[in-house]
Every structure is written in structure tokens, then in C-alpha cells.
Amino acid sequence: MARSKLERILQSGSFAVTAEVGPPKSCNAAFVRKKGNLLRGYADAFNVTDNQTAIVRMSSIAAGIVLQQEGLEPVIQMTCRDRNRIALQSDVLGVAALGIPNILCLTGDHQSFGNHPEAKNVFDLDSIQLIHTVRTMRDEGRFICGEEMKVRPDVFIGCVENPFADPFPFRVTRLKKKIEAGAQFVQTQCVLEMERFRRFMEMVCEQGLHERAAVLAGVMPIKSARMARYMQKNVAGMMVADDICERLEKAQDVQEEAINIVVEQIAQIREIPGVRGIHIMAVAWEEVVPEIVRRAGLYPRPVTEIE
Amino acid sequence: MRIYQDCQVNPRVLVWGGNERAWRLAKVISGQQPVIWAFSRKPPYPATQFSGQTAWGKDLAYVRGKAGRFTVGLHGSAIEEIEVGGIIIVPDPAGPVLSGLPPGEVAGCSILFVLMGVTRRVYTQAFSQIISLAAKNRVWVITDDVQVGFANGEALYSTARARGAVFIRTDRVPLIGTAAGAPDRFEARVLDTGIGREITLPYDILVAPRWEHTDDGLRYHELLGLGEDNLDSYPGRTNREGIWVFPDPEGVLTAAEEEVIIAAIAAQVARMATGRVRAEKYYEIDADRCAFCLTCFRLCPHQAVEFHRDKLFQNLYREACRIDTLSCRGCGLCYAECPAQAIKKVVDKPAPTRIPHVLACENAAAGLIHGQGLNYELRLFPCAASIGENVILRTLSESNRDVYVVACYQGKCQHEHQNRRLQVRVRRLNTLLDRLGITLRVKLLGLSAAEHPEELATKVGERK
Amino acid sequence: MIVGELKPVEEIVAKVKGYSRILVVGCGGCVTVCQTGGAREAETMAHLLGMALRDLHVSLDWTCVARQCEFELLEELKPRLASFDAILSLACGVGVQAVAEFFPSSPVIPGLNTTFMGMPVRHGRFEERCQACGDCILDLTAGICPVARCSKSLLNGPCGGSQNGKCEISAEVECAWHLIYERLERLGRLDNLERLVLPKNWAKSRDGGPRRMVREGLVPDGEE
Numbered sequence: 004m005a006r007s008k009l010e011r012i013l014q015s016g017s018f019a020v021t022a023e024v025g026p027p028k029s030c031n032a033a034f035v036r037k038k039g040n041l042l043r044g045y046a047d048a049f050n051v052t053d054n055q056t057a058i059v060r061m062s063s064i065a066a067g068i069v070l071q072q073e074g075l076e077p078v079i080q081m082t083c084r085d086r087n088r089i090a091l092q093s094d095v096l097g098v099a100a101l102g103i104p105n106i107l108c109l110t111g112d113h114q115s116f117g118n119h120p121e122a123k124n125v126f127d128l129d130s131i132q133l134i135h136t137v138r139t140m141r142d143e144g145r146f147i148c149g150e151e152m153k154v155r156p157d158v159f160i161g162c163v164e165n166p167f168a169d170p171f172p173f174r175v176t177r178l179k180k181k182i183e184a185g186a187q188f189v190q191t192q193c194v195l196e197m198e199r200f201r202r203f204m205e206m207v208c209e210q211g212l213h214e215r216a217a218v219l220a221g222v223m224p225i226k227s228a229r230m231a232r233y234m235q236k237n238v239a240g241m242m243v244a245d246d247i248c249e250r251l252e253k254a255q256d257v258q259e260e261a262i263n264i265v266v267e268q269i270a271q272i273r274e275i276p277g278v279r280g281i282h283i284m285a286v287a288w289e290e291v292v293p294e295i296v297r298r299a300g301l302y303p304r305p306v307t308e309i310e
Numbered sequence: 311m312r313i314y315q316d317c318q319v320n321p322r323v324l325v326w327g328g329n330e331r332a333w334r335l336a337k338v339i340s341g342q343q344p345v346i347w348a349f350s351r352k353p354p355y356p357a358t359q360f361s362g363q364t365a366w367g368k369d370l371a372y373v374r375g376k377a378g379r380f381t382v383g384l385h386g387s388a389i390e391e392i393e394v395g396g397i398i399i400v401p402d403p404a405g406p407v408l409s410g411l412p413p414g415e416v417a418g419c420s421i422l423f424v425l426m427g428v429t430r431r432v433y434t435q436a437f438s439q440i441i442s443l444a445a446k447n448r449v450w451v452i453t454d455d456v457q458v459g460f461a462n463g464e465a466l467y468s469t470a471r472a473r474g475a476v477f478i479r480t481d482r483v484p485l486i487g488t489a490a491g492a493p494d495r496f497e498a499r500v501l502d503t504g505i506g507r508e509i510t511l512p513y514d515i516l517v518a519p520r521w522e523h524t525d526d527g528l529r530y531h532e533l534l535g536l537g538e539d540n541l542d543s544y545p546g547r548t549n550r551e552g553i554w555v556f557p558d559p560e561g562v563l564t565a566a567e568e569e570v571i572i573a574a575i576a577a578q579v580a581r582m583a584t585g586r587v588r589a590e591k592y593y594e595i596d597a598d599r600c601a602f603c604l605t606c607f608r609l610c611p612h613q614a615v616e617f618h619r620d621k622l623f624q625n626l627y628r629e630a631c632r633i634d635t636l637s638c639r640g641c642g643l644c645y646a647e648c649p650a651q652a653i654k655k656v657v658d659k660p661a662p663t664r665i666p667h668v669l670a671c672e673n674a675a676a677g678l679i680h681g682q683g684l685n686y687e688l689r690l691f692p693c694a695a696s697i698g699e700n701v702i703l704r705t706l707s708e709s710n711r712d713v714y715v716v717a718c719y720q721g722k723c724q725h726e727h728q729n730r731r732l733q734v735r736v737r738r739l740n741t742l743l744d745r746l747g748i749t750l751r752v753k754l755l756g757l758s759a760a761e762h763p764e765e766l767a768t769k770v771g772e773r774k
Numbered sequence: 775m776i777v778g779e780l781k782p783v784e785e786i787v788a789k790v791k792g793y794s795r796i797l798v799v800g801c802g803g804c805v806t807v808c809q810t811g812g813a814r815e816a817e818t819m820a821h822l823l824g825m826a827l828r829d830l831h832v833s834l835d836w837t838c839v840a841r842q843c844e845f846e847l848l849e850e851l852k853p854r855l856a857s858f859d860a861i862l863s864l865a866c867g868v869g870v871q872a873v874a875e876f877f878p879s880s881p882v883i884p885g886l887n888t889t890f891m892g893m894p895v896r897h898g899r900f901e902e903r904c905q906a907c908g909d910c911i912l913d914l915t916a917g918i919c920p921v922a923r924c925s926k927s928l929l930n931g932p933c934g935g936s937q938n939g940k941c942e943i944s945a946e947v948e949c950a951w952h953l954i955y956e957r958l959e960r961l962g963r964l965d966n967l968e969r970l971v972l973p974k975n976w977a978k979s980r981d982g983g984p985r986r987m988v989r990e991g992l993v994p995d996g997e998e
Binding site: 084115131132135147167177179 | 926941952955964972976
Binding site for chain 2: 782783802803814815822825826838
């Protein structure tokens with residue numbers, strides 16, 4: 004029986020739901036607890052971001068532990084920006100030792116976005132090499148250098164993929180590389196351009212990748228029309244369909260319309276072959292997640308045997 | 311003092327073009343020196359009257375070398391190389407054609423001719439059309455200048471007016487479009503200078519001249535590495551010594567004017583007819599100091615710099631840049647920018663006895679007479695491009711007063727807009743001076759040879 | 775070549791303050807080529823500093839050696855050094871250190887910031903091309919270096935921030951992996967990108983400590 008609840012839910016064939024909990028820019032553990040409890044029961048596991056957009060925040064492992072103490076299952080995000088292979092492998096051991104069952108491996112945003120653009124970046128490994136490293140540690144009990152370990156970290160390995168970045172055909176190749184390196188689940192960049200995502204999933208299914216790893220489509224409620232336009236124009240690696248922007252621009256009650264849009268998107272995503280769950284990124288708007296999950300008909304969440 | 315160098319040159323000239331002009335030009339040159347007349351297709355002109363060599367059916371592939379010793383690659387079934395001293399490209403004159411003429415017989419229409427800024431050649435074509443159309447239609451001719459200076463011109467103009475064609479003179483481009491509130495009707499609004507007010511002319515058919523350029527001109531420009539401003543130079547002189555492009559690609563010249571250009575180009579290539587050309591030497595590169603950084607090679611507006619390999623060179627590469635005397639026009643841009651200071655003036659003027667504070671392009675400042683009633687010391691340079699950052703700062707430091715740099719006005723520089731280069735050079739220096747808290751400044755002035763010496767005094771703001 | 779850019783002039787002035795006789799030394803190598811540290815720049819800098827420090831009665835002179843990174847070529851400076859109390863070197867960091875090592879009792883001040891190894895893409899504009907990682911893989915990446923030209927030095931293809939051929943850090947920066955992808959596609963070698971590239975050996979890069987290269991076959995046995 005898998006230690007990760009997320010893994011068990013995916014194995015059971017249920018449509019999985021994960022959500023994101025961004026740690027605070029302080030050591031306020033109560034803030035993490037509050038955020039977690041707000042979402043309790045509305046998602047199967049909770050991504051804890053790792054200094055997202057290169058802004059210094061509470062360590063993802065520490066925040067993950069706070070969530071775990073509350074009885075919520077964290078997905079620890081690990082980026083390659085700030086740690087070399089020594090620190091990364093050490094943290095993988097630490098995560099497993101603390102009983103956290105999920106690790107999501109990412110390359111990480113460049114530090115020039117964040118609040119310490121003068122930092123020296125690391126990128127000793129890239130995300131694919133990190134996935135491979137964690138898999139080798141878990142399945143072969145070996146570090147990158149080849150040395151063996153006594154107790155292996157039993158973790159469920161995730162990765163991300165961005166169907167909206169270029170070159171488009173390479174995005175599927177890259178996902179394949181990640182799966183071959185050891186990724187078992189995939190969370191995508193938030194889908195705000197459904198046609199491109201459909202084409203991406205068609206290519207994923209053609210190669211049979213959807214059977215080798217579980218694809219969770221990212222969704223994001225957008226709070227305002229201005230934010231939608233900003234993301235459309237200025238955020239690298241994002242695509243926002245015009246009609247989303249227009250609907251938000253015309254709406255009387257923008258927040259209500261934003262929720263409507265996400266709920267409709269989830270319904271469409273569930274129809275796309277190969278998708279096995281969603282990942283809700285309600286950045287700075289976590290309180291809306293329960294309503295989205297309810298209205299999407301994904302509540303209550305299934306209970307797995309271990310519980 | 312000036313230094314000259316006798317350069318050996320190939321007297322043979324390549325005339326490239328498949329038109330009548332090329333034929334006439336080649337014929338004239340063949341009377342004075344060897345010539346090859348060549349083009350990608352055989353032109354329909356009587357080669358019997360041409361005594362030189364010809365080559366048809368090959369394309370220009372490349373041009374290597376410098377003035378007096380070009381190697382031209384001709385692309386046929388294989389590449390064939392020919393050696394020539396000079397190259398003259400004669401693009402097909404496109405010539406404006408009247409467009410919008412009704413294809414067949416028309417009657418009962420209003421026909422509007424717009425003939426603005428066109429030459430006699432267009433009028434010869436236009437008059438016969440105007441006369442025949444005016445018999446059964448209403449014809450208006452909007453023009454800035456009725457041209458009749460050709461055979462039978464006056465008579466044709468009289469006939470056209472007698473048939474009822476109305477000539478409207480104006481000095482403004484007419485507004486042409488659909489009539490207000492009636493999108494299916496066309497009209498032109500034009501200021502009639504004869505009556506001094508704007509009139510509106512409805513029309514059915516619009517006839518206006520249109521220039522059809524062949525793309526050859528542009529393609530040759532790229533192939534020969536020519537700059538952007540060559541077409542204005544008389545008579546077809548380009549930024550590369552030894553290469554001419556026949557001016558007037560639009561074909562507006564009359565036959566007589568064309569003869570003048572042909573004679574002028576022939577006279578220029580005649581310099582090479584004896585196989586020797588005496589050329590002035592301005593700058594040379596000290597190969598042992600040359601860092602082979604290619605700065606001069608990339609910057610030279612006249613493509614006078616070439617690579618030269620010599621195992622005796624003391625530098626790192628046993629190869630250095632060299633200035634071809636015949637191609638160099640002495641602007642001194644290379645002298646000012648060479649980061650290794652490996653380029654020397656062949657003749658260095660004696661240092662001025664008084665420290666100058668006006669550094670001037672001798673062309674821009676040609677109207678100035680040194681010191682005449684004016685309280686400044688002037689130092690002349692062949693072009694403002696040759697006034698380097700170090701020279702400006704040295705002058706600033708020694709004179710301890712603001713320094714004026716005088717360049718030609720935009721578009722007047724004979725070395726491809728070096729005044730623009732001076733702008734950024736001066737801007738950088740002033741920024742550095744400002745940041746170091748130095749109050750002295752470098753001031754860039756535009757001047758023209760036509761201006762009175764006092765202009766400078768006014769601009770510099772001082773009188774004796 | 776090594777590309778260096780002029781330090782902010784205010785910084786240079788602050789660094790030379792306190793010295794009264796300064797020799798500005800240019801280098802005839804790479805920094806001449808990138809027009810920041812050659813003979814002309816040495817003269818320019820001497821005039822600028824002379825004017826900036828005029829009130830302090832600082833005297834300046836300038837010269838240029840063929841390459842500052844060769845001890846033998848620094849020899850010609852020796853006779854002049856007695857008349858100066860500091861050297862402002864316009865060489866790259868290598869040249870500055872060679873001068874410091876060769877003249878143990880002369881203070882040496884760097885006038886340039888050594889920025890990267892690269893090339894002029896056109897007159898006056900230079901771009902980084904190599905990071906001396908010590909383990910070249912350009913054959914696999916279509917002749918475009920991801921270590922030097924990808925903002926994250928990734929080895930397994932572009933990250934999720936690559937869009938329209940541009941890097942996520944700025945629309946001015948080309949995504950090196952996008953260039954690699956396009957070139958591999960043209961070469962019919964996109965399969966290169968399907969291979970998993972394992973973690974790189976950075977010990978051959980600067981991370982392994984200061985590096986040394988011994989060309990075999992040059993030094994007879996027993997000589998050091």
C-alpha cells in the first residue's frame with residue numbers, strides 16, 4: 004500500500020484534486036495552519052511552494068511539516084535554483100525522514116524575478132536530473148555519486164510541465180524525458196487556453212505517456228480582468244485566451260464570473276482523455292478553493308483505506 | 311606636403327548591363343581602353359558597333375579585391391573569373407509608365423491625369439494618350455509643370471487643349487478618394503493655383519505615372535557591398551573606389567543628359583587607361599602594432615581596408631589590416647577609432663603653435679579662414695570622423711576650456727554620415743566629464759562650407 | 775576573446791585617490807579588440823583622470839604593452855616604474871594579476887571589469903559565448919552552448935519559461951535552447967534532445983577550484 008494518499012487516489016482511478024499553499028514571507032506557522040485548515044477536505048494533497056518566483060519565504064519543508072501536523076498531506080516542491088546536489092539529496096532524505104510522502108521536482112524561476120536578483124544561482128542539476136536523482140535514491144538506494152544508502156526515501160515523485168511554453172512539440176518530449184527519469188505524476192501550468200492544452204494531451208496520449216504518469220491539469224481562478232490581461236501579455240510561459248479576458252471585462256460580478264470560468268474549465272478538462280486530476284493554483288485567493296471544488300462536483304473527496 | 315603613390319592598375323573595365331545605355335557606355339570606353347561588356351542575358355543592341363569583348367548569359371557571383379585590381383566571379387555553368395580594374399553597373403532604367411489607362415476604346419467618361427513631378431519623357435507618352443482620349447471623353451490634367459521641351463512638344467500641347475483637355479496647375483499634391491456620402495463615386499480635390507482656390511473634380515478613370523523598379527539595383531548593391539547613399543553621387547560614383555553605378559535608375563534623363571553622364575564616367579575610368587594611377591596616400595597601418603581587431607575593416611565607409619598576411623609581421627597573427635591607397639579617400643575614421651593606435655597619418659601636420667579649441671572637418675569649415683578676426687584656434691581634420699576621443703580629451707585637457715567639434719550637417723558628409731558617429735562620441739565624453747565633476751564640455755557644431763566664417767563665431771559665442 | 779568593460783569612472787577615481795603619480799597601462803590583447811583597454815583607451819583614461827584630479831596635482835602618463843598576461847612583455851615597464859607610485863591597469867583580471875605578480879612592490883588598480891568570454895556580434899556589441907566549463911558538449915547542442923547562454927545552464931532542454939524564442943528573464947534575451955532546438959531540427963538531429971543528460975561534472979569547471987592546464991609533451995621530465 005502506497006504511503007502517499009495522492010498516489011492511492013490516483014491508483015484507485017478517482018479524479019484527484021490538489022491545491023497550492025504558498026508559505027508566508029515570515030516564520031508565522033499559524034498562517035500556514037490557517038491556510039491549510041481553510042482547504043481541509045477540499046483537496047487530496049497540498050503543494051507547498053519553494054521560494055516561488057525567487058522570493059524568500061518559509062522553507063517548503065518546514066511549512067510542509069506544519070501542514071502535516073494539521074493532518075494534511077503536503078507535496079513538497081523542490082527547485083534547483085538554490086541548492087546544489089549535496090543539499091538537494093540531503094533534503095530529499097530529510098523530507099522522507101519526516102514522513103512527507105510527495106516531492107515535486109522543478110527547475111525553479113530565475114532569481115532575477117524575485118527580491119534578491121543579485122543572488123548567485125546554483126542550477127547544479129536541472130529538474131530532469133533531480134527527478135532522476137530522487138528515483139535512483141528511492142529505487143536503487145544510491146546517491147548521484149554511486150554510494151549506497153541503508154534506508155531509502157519512499158516518496159511519490161512529481162514533475163511539472165508547461166504546455167504553453169515553446170517550442171511546443173518539445174513540451175511532450177520533455178514530459179516524456181521526465182517520466183523516463185522517474186516522474187509519476189505531472190502538474191501542468193494553469194490551463195487558460197483550452198485548445199492548446201487539448202492538442203498537448205492528444206500528443207501525450209499518442210505516445211502513451213498518460214498511462215505511465217498521472218496528468219493533473221493546472222487551473223487558476225483569475226480575480227480580475229486586469230490580472231488576466233497582465234498574465235496574457237507579460238508572464239513568460241503563460242497563455243490566456245482572449246475570451247477569458249473579455250468575460251472578466253464584461254462581468255458585473257467579476258469574482259463570481261472568475262469562479263464560473265474555472266468551474267466550466269474543470270468540466271471541460273474532465274472530458275479530455277488522459278487527464279486524471281486537477282491542480283488548483285488560487286494564488287492569494289485560497290478561500291475560493293472550497294467553492295470551486297464543490298461547484299465542480301468534486302466534493303466530498305474520496306477517503307482512502309489507510310484513513 | 312602630400313604623398314602620392316603610383317599604383318599599378320588593370321586598365322580593363324567591366325560594363326555590366328543589358329540596356330542601350332550600357333551599350334553606349336561600353337562603346338565610348340572601348341575607344342580609350344579595354345572593356346568587357348557583359349550581362350546575364352544577351353541584349354538586343356547591335357553588338358556589331360561594339361569592338362570590345364562581350365560575355366552574355368552569366369550572372370554576377372562575387373566581386374573581390376580593390377580598385378584597379380578587382381576579380382569578378384561570373385556564374386555560368388561554372389564560375390569564371392575575370393580581372394578588371396573598374397566596374398560599372400548599369401541598371402535597367404525602369405522609367406515611369408502611365409498606369410490606369412483604359413485598355414480599349416472608351417467614350418463619355420471623365421478621365422483624370424495626375425502628372426506631378428514627372429519629366430519630359432512621361433509627357434511625350436502622356437500627350438498622345440490625352441489627345442486620343444480627349445476626342446470622346448472629358449480629360450483633366452493636374453500638373454505642377456507642363457513640359458513641352460521636346461520635339462513637337464508645343465504643338466502636342468496646343469492640340470490637346472484644342473481637343474478640350476483642361477490643364478490645372480497646382481503646387482500641392484491633390485487629394486484623391488471617394489466622394490463624401492457617395493462611396494461609389496470618385497473625386498479629386500486640388501488647389502488650382504491659376505484661380506487660387508480649391509476645386510473638386512469627379513472622375514471615372516485615374517491615370518498617373520508609376521515607377522517600376524527592377525530589383526537588380528538592390529541586389530547589386532548588396533553584392534558589391536555598397537552603402538546607402540550612392541545613387542546621389544555624380545556621376546554614379548559609389549563609396550567604393552573603382553565601382554560606379556549608373557545613376558538615374560528611374561530613367562528620367564533625356565538622351566542628351568545621358569550622353570553627359572556617359573562621358574563623365576568614361577573620363578573617370580580613363581584614369582586607369584595607362585595601367586598606372588597616381589593616388590594620394592593618407593593613412594597607413596603599422597602592421598607590427600596592429601591588433602588585427604578588424605575595427606577599421608568593419609568601419610571603413612569606402613571598404614578600403616583589406617587583410618594582409620606577411621610572416622615578417624611582429625604581431626601575434628602574422629597578419630594585419632592594410633589600407634589600399636587607391637581605395638582610401640582619407641576620411642580618417644580608422645585613424646580615430648583604431649584601439650591599438652596602429653594607424654598613422656602619412657603626413658603629420660606640424661603641431662599648432664597655439665593650443666586649438668576648435669577641431670573641425672575641413673570640408674564643413676572650408677569657409678573659415680584661420681584666425682581672421684576671430685578669437686579661436688582652429689585645427690582642421692579631413693573629416694570629423696578622424697577626431698578621436700583621445701584627441702578631443704587631449705585638447706580639452708591642454709586648453710582647459712570648452713572644445714568645439716565641427717562636423718558637416720546631416721546628409722552633407724561625403725563619408726556616409728560621420729556626423730552621426732561624432733554625436734555618440736561627443737555624448738559619451740560629456741557623460742564621462744559630467745560624472746567626474748569636470749565642468750569642461752565638448753560641443754558639437756554642424757557647419758557648412760557655404761557659411762560665412764562669422765557663423766562659427768556666432769555659434770561659438772565669441773568675437774575678438 | 776575576453777571581454778572587459780570600463781569600470782564606472784567614479785569608482786576608478788575613488789580607487790586612485792591618494793596616489794600622486796599614476797601610470798595607465800593598456801593591453802594590446804583582447805581588451806584592445808573590444809575597445810576598452812587598448813592604447814587609445816589608456817590615453818583617453820589618462821586625460822580624463824588628469825582633468826578630474828587636476829586640483830590634487832596628480833600626474834598621469836600612459837603606455838600600452840602587447841599583452842599584460844605575459845611576464846616577458848611586462849619587462850619593458852620596469853625602467854619606468856620608479857617614477858610612478860601606482861599602476862592603473864586596463865587589462866582583464868588576468869593581466870592585472872600578472873602585473874601585480876611581476877611588480878611585487880607596485881600597487882595595481884584594475885580599470886576594467888572583466889565580464890565574459892565572447893565575441894563581437896557587430897561593431898561595438900559583444901555577447902557571451904563560453905563559460906569555460908571544462909567539458910565541451912557543443913556537438914550535442916548544435917554548436918550553441920547552453921551552459922553559457924541559457925540563464926539556468928540547463929542541460930535537458932528549455933525550461934517552462936521559454937516563449938516565442940525568448941528567455942523568461944527578459945524579452946531581450948534569446949532562449950538558447952530554442953536556438954538549439956531550431957538548429958537541431960534543421961540538422962535533422964532532434965533525437966539529441968530525447969536523451970537524458972545526467973548531472974554534469976562541474977569539478978572541471980571553476981567549482982573544482984582554480985584550474986591548471988598542462989600541455990603534455992612540452993616540459994622535459996624532472997623539470998618543474
